[in-house]
Amino acid sequence: MTTGSTEKVNGARALIKCLEEEGVDTLFGYPGGQIIPFYNELYDSNLRHILVRHEQAAAHAADGYARATGKTGVCVSTSGPGATNLVTGIATAYMDSVPIVALTGQVPRFLIGNDAFQEADITGITQPITKHNYLVQDAKELPRIVKEAFHIASTGRPGPVLIDLPKDIQNAEIDFYYPDKVELRGYKPTYKGNIQQIKRAAEEIANSSMPIIYAGGGVISSNASRELVELAETINAPVTTTLMGISSIPTEHPLYVGMLGMHGTKYANYAIQESDLIIAVGARFDDRVTGKLESFAPNARVIHIDVDPAEISKNVKVHIPIVGDAKQVLKSLNKYVKRCNSEAWIEKINQWKKEFPLTYRQGSQDVVMPQFVIEQISEACRDAIIVTEVGQHQMWAAQFFKYTKPRTFLTSGGLGTMGYGFPAAIGAKVGRPDKTVINVAGDGSFQMNSQELATVVQNDIPVVSVILNNGYLGMVRQWQELFYDRRYSHTYIKGSVDFVKLAEAYGALGLRAERPSEVRPAIEEAVRSGRPAVVEVIVECEANVYPMVPAGAAINEILDIEEHADTPCAMPDLRTATADRLLDLEEH
Amino acid sequence: MKHTLAVLVENKSGVLSRVASLFSRRGYNIDSLAVGVTEDPEISRMTIVVHGDDHVLEQVTKQLNKLVDVIKVSDIGADDAVERELALIKVSADVNTRAEIIQIADIFRARIVDVAPKSMTVEVTGDEGKIQAIEKLFRQFGIKEMARTGKIALVRGPKKV
Numbered sequence: 001m002t003t004g005s006t007e008k009v010n011g012a013r014a015l016i017k018c019l020e021e022e023g024v025d026t027l028f029g030y031p032g033g034q035i036i037p038f039y040n041e042l043y044d045s046n047l048r049h050i051l052v053r054h055e056q057a058a059a060h061a062a063d064g065y066a067r068a069t070g071k072t073g074v075c076v077s078t079s080g081p082g083a084t085n086l087v088t089g090i091a092t093a094y095m096d097s098v099p100i101v102a103l104t105g106q107v108p109r110f111l112i113g114n115d116a117f118q119e120a121d122i123t124g125i126t127q128p129i130t131k132h133n134y135l136v137q138d139a140k141e142l143p144r145i146v147k148e149a150f151h152i153a154s155t156g157r158p159g160p161v162l163i164d165l166p167k168d169i170q171n172a173e174i175d176f177y178y179p180d181k182v183e184l185r186g187y188k189p190t191y192k193g194n195i196q197q198i199k200r201a202a203e204e205i206a207n208s209s210m211p212i213i214y215a216g217g218g219v220i221s222s223n224a225s226r227e228l229v230e231l232a233e234t235i236n237a238p239v240t241t242t243l244m245g246i247s248s249i250p251t252e253h254p255l256y257v258g259m260l261g262m263h264g265t266k267y268a269n270y271a272i273q274e275s276d277l278i279i280a281v282g283a284r285f286d287d288r289v290t291g292k293l294e295s296f297a298p299n300a301r302v303i304h305i306d307v308d309p310a311e312i313s314k315n316v317k318v319h320i321p322i323v324g325d326a327k328q329v330l331k332s333l334n335k336y337v338k339r340c341n342s343e344a345w346i347e348k349i350n351q352w353k354k355e356f357p358l359t360y361r362q363g364s365q366d367v368v369m370p371q372f373v374i375e376q377i378s379e380a381c382r383d384a385i386i387v388t389e390v391g392q393h394q395m396w397a398a399q400f401f402k403y404t405k406p407r408t409f410l411t412s413g414g415l416g417t418m419g420y421g422f423p424a425a426i427g428a429k430v431g432r433p434d435k436t437v438i439n440v441a442g443d444g445s446f447q448m449n450s451q452e453l454a455t456v457v458q459n460d461i462p463v464v465s466v467i468l469n470n471g472y473l474g475m476v477r478q479w480q481e482l483f484y485d486r487r488y489s490h491t492y493i494k495g496s497v498d499f500v501k502l503a504e505a506y507g508a509l510g511l512r513a514e515r516p517s518e519v520r521p522a523i524e525e526a527v528r529s530g531r532p533a534v535v536e537v538i539v540e541c542e543a544n545v546y547p548m549v550p551a552g553a554a555i556n557e558i559l560d561i562e563e564h565a566d567t568p569c570a571m572p573d574l575r576t577a578t579a580d581r582l583l584d585l586e587e588h
Numbered sequence: 589m590k591h592t593l594a595v596l597v598e599n600k601s602g603v604l605s606r607v608a609s610l611f612s613r614r615g616y617n618i619d620s621l622a623v624g625v626t627e628d629p630e631i632s633r634m635t636i637v638v639h640g641d642d643h644v645l646e647q648v649t650k651q652l653n654k655l656v657d658v659i660k661v662s663d664i665g666a667d668d669a670v671e672r673e674l675a676l677i678k679v680s681a682d683v684n685t686r687a688e689i690i691q692i693a694d695i696f697r698a699r700i701v702d703v704a705p706k707s708m709t710v711e712v713t714g715d716e717g718k719i720q721a722i723e724k725l726f727r728q729f730g731i732k733e734m735a736r737t738g739k740i741a742l743v744r745g746p747k748k749v
Contacts, residue, residue, distance in 0.1 A: 127606060128613050132656040135602070152656060186598060186659045310650035313643070 006177045011139045012037040012170040015103070016045045018146035021178045024074050026430055028052055028061040032078020033118060035105030037170035050430060050459050053451040055082050057423035059089020060449070062100045064424030066093075067410045068385055069431035070223065072154045073098070078105040080118030083164075084125065088417055090160045091129040095414025096244060097221060099158035101149050102126075108168035109137065123164050131159030139172035144179055151182045156189030157308040158221055189307060193324035193332060201279075201303045201320050202336035208277035208301075210345045211237040214260070217244030217413065218282015218306060218326045225249065225406040227330035228281065235340045238349050240268040242283050244413040247403040257349060258358065261289040262549045263395045267352035269547075269555045272297050280304045282326045285315040286414070291555035305329045356547075358399055361561055363540045368516050370468045370539040374400035376520045377438055377466060381527060384436040385410065385428050389421035389445030392474035395545040397440040408435075419448025425463045426456060436464070436527055443469040443496050450497075453506035456532035464526045464533045467499055470541040478544045482559070503534035513537045590619065591645050592664045592671065592741050594749045595634040598657040599625055606655055607634060616640065616648050620673075620738030631659065635740045662749040664741050671741040674713045676701070677723065680730035681708040689729060696722045707732055715739075 009017065015038060019027070026048045031039045042049060052058045055077040062073030077086050083104040093100045107116040123135045132152050134145045142165075149161040205211060219228050219241075225248045232239045232255045239249050240260040249256050258265035260272055272278065278300045283289070290296040293315060304311075304318040305326060312321040322329055360371040370393060377384070378401045386401050387410040388394040394411055403409055410428055412420040425439035446467050456463055477491040503510030509531045513522040519537055526533035548559045597603045604623060611618050619637040626633045638648055645663065652661045664671075681689055682705075689708055693700055698712035712722050716739065723734065743749060 123602065124605070127609055137601075184656060187656045308654070310647065310654055314647065 006175040008173055009176045010037065010041070010170065011136075011142055011165070011172050011174060012041040014139070014142050014174055014176045015146065015165070015170070016041050016047065017176060018143055018178060019047060019074065020045075022072070022146070022150045024072075026050065026065065027074045027076050028058040028065070028427060029076030029103075030055050030058055030078070030082060032082045032105060034079035034107055034167045035076065035082070035103075035165070035170075037167060038076070038103070038105070038165070048430075049076075050426070050455065050461075052423065052426075052455050054449065055085035056089050056419065057426070057449050057452045057455065059086045059100065059102060060092065060417075060420050060423035061427035061430070062102075063089060063093045063096075063098045063420075064387060064410055064427030065431040066098050066100055066427070067424070068407055068428035068435075070221075070407065071099075071431070072150055073100040073427060074103065075100060076103045078118065079107055079122070080120045082118075083122040084120055087125060087129070088415075088419075090126055090162065092412050092415045092417045092420055093160040094129045094131070096217060096412065097158050098160070099153040100160045101153050102160060102162040104162060104164050105170075106135070106164045106166040109166045110168070112166065122162065126162050129160070130162050131157075133162040133164070135164040136166065136169045139169045139174045142169065142174065143177060144182075147179050148182050148184060152184075152187060156187070157218075190309070190323045191307070191325040191328050193305065193322040193329035195332070197320060197322045198329065198332050199336055201322060201333060204277060204301060204303060204320060205235055205279065205337050205340060209341045210275050211235060211277040211279060211340055211342060212271050212275040213237050213239040214242075214272065214278050214280045214283055215239060215245040215248050216242040216281065216283025219245055219248040220282075220406050222282065222307070222326040223406070224281070224327035224330050227327055227334060229253065230334050231279075231330055231337065234334060235337050236342045236346060237279070237340060238271055238346065240264070240272060242286070242289055242413070243398055243411060245283060246398055247406050247409040250404050251402040252404075255346075257353070259398055261286075261291070261555060262551070263399070263545050263547065264549075264555070265358050265399075266356035266547050266558055266560065267349055269549070269558060270352055271349050272300075273554075273556045275300045278302045280306070281330065282306060284311045287315075289555075290315065291549050291553055291557075295554035356560075359561070360543070360546070363543075366515055368513065368519060368537055368539045370470065370537075370543050371396050371400050372516060373466065373468055373519055373537050373539065374440065377440070377523055378402045380520055380523050381436045381438060384408065384438050385425075385432060387411070387421045387425040387428055387437060387439045389439070389441045389448075390416045390418045390475075391442045391445055392470075392478065392543070392545050393440050393442045393445075393468045395475075396468075418445040421445060422449045422452050422463070422465055425465070426452060426461055429461050429463045439463055439465040441465050441467045442474060443467055443471065443499070444473040444493055446499070447496065450502065453503060453508050453532065453534070457507040460532070462530050462532055464523070464535065466523065466535045466537060468539045469496070469499065469536050470539050470543065471496070472541060474543075475545070477542070481542070481544070482548075483550070499534050499536040509533035511535045589641065590637060590639045592669065592739060593634075593636045593638065593649070593652075594662045594664050594741065595636060595652060596626070596659040596749070597632050597634060598659065599630050599632040600657060603632070603657045604634075606657060607636075607652065610651055610655065611638075611648075614647070614651060616644060620736070622738035622740050624740075635738065637739050660749065664743055664749065668745075669741045669743050671715050671739055672713055673716060673719055673737055673739045674711065675719045675723070675734060675736045676709055676711055677726055677731060678707050678709045678733040679726045680706060680732055682706060685729050689726070692722065692725050698722060
């Protein structure tokens with residue numbers, strides 16, 4: 001029944017209408033007792049719901065969807081364990097500033113605080129890992145709260161917002177009216193940079209002969225890639241990116257020097273250390289980037305552009321702070337800047353690029369080097385969206401894939417969540433069905449959410465997971481090799497499943513590559529199949545990620561292949577890890 | 589160095605816990621925190637005393653401002669603000685000491701709010717220094733119990749925070 005602009009509906013139906021008003025088309029979720037009223041209404045709606053197999057995957061999928069599309073991702077779970085299972089995904093989105101809205105069922109209001117069945121204080125639990133959260137206490141407030149939640153999640157510095165929905169609220173009848181604007185006196189992000197500061201920044205840039213642009217995830221979330229490249233080309237400055245900033249500038253752009261920091265290129269780290277001016281855009285001087293703070297870029301003045309004022313001068317002293325949206329500020333800054341006197345500087349950097357290229361040790365002919373696999377993916381699927389898990393494969397995917405467009409490298413940078421990649425790839429593929437989506441995984445990480453093979457098969461989501469199987473939790477093993485006398489405590493994970501059979505058991509395509517020549521055909525076959533697929537690549541088991549700056553060292557104190565040759569699988573019993581697997585496989 | 593922050597927040601459930609957890613999570617130290625409703629019933633005012641250098645203060649202020657329920661954060665310098673704290677002090681007292689306790693209370697313009705055969709409860713209002721001074725003087729008689737409100741403060745003159 002409609003009267004004017006209001007209509008009587010229950011809370012669950014109201015929530016669906018709110019989501020439709022917000023332009024939501026897809027939800028990732030898992031039902032349960034306290035969210036049944038919502039699912040009951042969902043049954044009749046046109047919203048697409050992707051049923052996952054673990055709530056953590058719903059949160060990561062919403063995150064992957066958001067990163068790939070720029071829209072706000074939505075995940076749904078029931079109360080208690082359903083809600084707590086979302087926590088890792090919410091924390092992941094929080095650390096990487098990804099807009100998601102999490103909807104959780106809650107026990108009815110009269111039971112809250114009673115330790116009722118499947119009750120958890122999810123607003124309390126998620127307080128430090130959400131941008132904001134709500135426990136709905138009055139059904140009439142639901143539309144306003146949803147409106148605010150989407151506004152908060154997607155504006156300013158984006159982030160996750162959680163709405164906890166008691167079951168009786170979902171059942172309560174209200175007059176539905178969706179507000180057209182939000183009024184939040186405590187939340188007013190600044191988008192336009194202060195023009196005086198922008199002019200000062202332009203002056204500073206004009207006076208610099210060794211500038212470097214340091215771009216982070218903020219460039220991608222504000223869709224400022226074009227403005228970033230324009231700035232770099234106008235002033236003739238090299239660009240380095242954080243892990244989160246990868247794909248904001250094409251990898252092969254002549255001014256790009258790659259990622260900086262712990263596993264950054266040597267030339268990026270040398271460049272930032274020697275620079276006289278750092279132009280930081282949407283980056284936060286994380287410890288993985290700066291290394292030892294006291295010796296970070298000792299001669300550099302710092303311009304810091306960020307939408308979040310709390311990031312400015314948090315870790316590094318900033319000379320010219322500009323609070324604002326990266327895209328708007330860069331647009332404005334680009335009007336005032338001129339070409340720097342940086343020819344000699346660029347020349348020097350190009351020398352470093354030649355002298356210290358990103359490379360890796362070649363294995364014997366029959367052994368697949370993991371970096372080679374990434375290169376093959378890069379050649380076979382140029383415009384793919386690359387999603388990663390966390391560990392060595394993540395760093396190799398950051399180093400060796402050639403990105404051409406923004407929002408094509410999705411990775412858990414801040415929280416470093418193993419198990420992120422596969423469900424995030426699901427979200428990315430659902431959001432961008434036109435794109436090839438490859439989840440680059442390790443054998444450890446993939447097993448953290450491998451149950452989602454059921455999700456991709458049920459919903460026919462053709463994501464390709466390429467598992468670099470080295471039989472180890474490789475990144476920890478690398479640290480143990482380098483800093484703990486090769487004491488490989490509990491990083492050897494023999495006993496992993498046969499990934500090909502696992503894929504087949506779920507009804508997905510499973511392929512295996514054991515030799516370099518088999519890698520490319522397997523990847524191509526998986527992509528061509530148009531089916532959900534897993535490609536297991538048996539790779540060199542003790543390859544390391546280089547260059548590497550040990551934790552706590554200055555970022556120009558770099559370990560590299562020459563200085564620290566990783567002798568191939570020196571421990572004979574462990575060398576057999578791969579061989580054993582192959583034997584096992586042949587026997588079957 | 590100590591700073592007194594006046595923080596205007598939405599008068600909603602959960603706000604205090606958001607503020608408190610922010611301090612503990614980021615490792616800032618709260619010396620005292622007082623909260624109450626303002627002239628606008630939808631707004632509460634928290635007066636938070638923190639210690640730390642300028643960098644810490646800047647971070648505290650920025651992080652507080654990031655909370656959606658926080659409307660405004662102002663650092664009220666000690667010079668241009670009226671600062672008060674109220675303390676209730678239960679002092680051991682008997683016939684021999686009662687007069688002296690009353691005398692001390694008088695000097696501090698404190699009030700006796702409860703008397704019992706073996707104790708007296710004194711209400712004292714003032715800045716931190718005054719409360720510390722009276723506490724010190726009462727200690728010789730034995731302080732049985734003490735409760736303090738934490739500091740509240742308003743900027744002098746017609747200006748609001």
